[in-house]
Amino acid sequence: MPTTRSTPTGSTSTGSPSTRVPLSVLDLAPLSEGATSADALAASTRLARRADDLGYERFWVAEHHNMPAVASTSPAVLIAHLAASTRRIRVGSGGVMLPNHPALVVGEQFAMLEALHPGRIDLGIGRAPGTDPATAAALRRTTDGLGAEEFPAELLDVLGLLGQQSPGRAPSVLVRRFSATPAPTSSPEVWLLGSSTFSARLAAALGIRFAYAHHFGATQTLAAMAAFRAEFRPSADLAQPHAMVSASVIVADSDEEATHLAGPSRVMALSLRTGRLAPIVTPDDAAKTLAGLRGTALDDVLAQLPGTQIATTTPAAVAALERLVEASGADELLVTATTHDVATRIDTLERLAAAWAA
Template identity: 80%
Template structure:
């Protein structure tokens, strides 16, 4: 499960984080393997700004489920800071921490510059080296790459026991090929980047090079899922996510609106340029009944040969997200 700690209308960040905590506990009780949180900044609809802090809370609030980042946006942070945070999380919760790393900033350019304290950011050419630094600082140096000066001088923790699982996240073949070259786990963001899903997953498997941490390729694919009693009800409950999608792309993102309000907003947009933009977006959301959702998810897993499936759900209230988890857990075999 991936959750964004979304903020609905007439609520607070505290409410959103409490909802995410309740959802993590539900996922733990239902037997889900992982619960991930994202990193977004300066967004009125998302309270998940600091994955490491939220992961510490969620891991302490659950018993068995692995908790991690989906992901930490490496352009925003020095490699040593990321490695220290997740080495400490792993020491606090051995065997339960995942470090998913992404290449996008997860915010607007001005906020990214404030986070990184630079105006030029972290380009594609620097990202592999910084990723190698994170791996090396966690004691996962790849034999094909000599340790950098940073890795030779520092360590993420004074007496390392276990190490977090590292995943490279992506929505392109660039990330897939880099994950393959470094021999790390790969998670493809199909829920918002469906154009290269099959190509990226195939490239990862074809080009994978074993590493001391991972002998064979291990891939995950994400899907946006919302389950209800009927397809019509699911479509109604999915309205807020459609409003959020268009708001993101028009720079007018606000708190998550209710399904009834979303229906009115979408009706007003019909025939406008915004409506055309929404219609042009890849239709990857699965909003339907449990039985039909399982059919569509089975197809996605078969086509991508994914080892794991990550589900996410943008809804107005946490009850709808919890219902989706419960019905998916009951229907999935």
């Protein structure tokens, strides 16, 4: 079972089944060539059910808009479905992009999810729009995200609406006048997501959980995690700092096979960088595309793209994840993968679950 850690929150332990941190899953509902949105969402449902059976701690879904390779556009809707389709795993957002939504809408959606599935809902909140400026404008919010002054205020509104008002801060007019749900009995677990020290320090100041997006922003991982722990202020909801770090992982029988299966993620990363968005290609087509780029200017771009960070055998993947935990001091790990087919993602989860606990 992936959830095997028994050490106190805030400490760091790796290396043995009794002390390894819990594993969770982030899924984007990737849409492959020739597939439909229904196919992608059905695959995510299948993945969530398998993660549930394997003992993973959480299953998070992302918010992306106007992307031909991602079917996860509305986390709250997908979370409701996934929570109803699983038994015990926590289900949440990784994350809801606050610039796209009024605080009251986010509060109402997640208060309702928590009422439907008490003790199983996570609200992960991000600061970026999660899309291009034109789509952000179409969402009727802002084209460039919330600023350093606006975002904390809106985040405080969400917390207040969920009954997690920060001590020493007067409730805003919104929080005084509205409630997210008439008579709550519990509240979702709130996380702040980020790939910079800004989000880490804000999470620390508010005393909420922090998740660092190492899978696409690895340059500030250690600085952000260190800042979160050093500046953390206890809150009514969280007495000690609690942080999670993500990593993109594909596991196979050999390094060569894993690299081949990770090819589509590299092509997708390149398409994002060049603005040529398209559904996820097959590993064979990805290999042809990547081979055709060797020696070109795009070859240098590819060398700097994250793609899949850990594409290797099970023992090597476990060792790499343990090193990440040790370096970052993470209390939990969030694994994700961009693959052409869900069977590859399921196989990776199965291999990791067995090795993490064995």
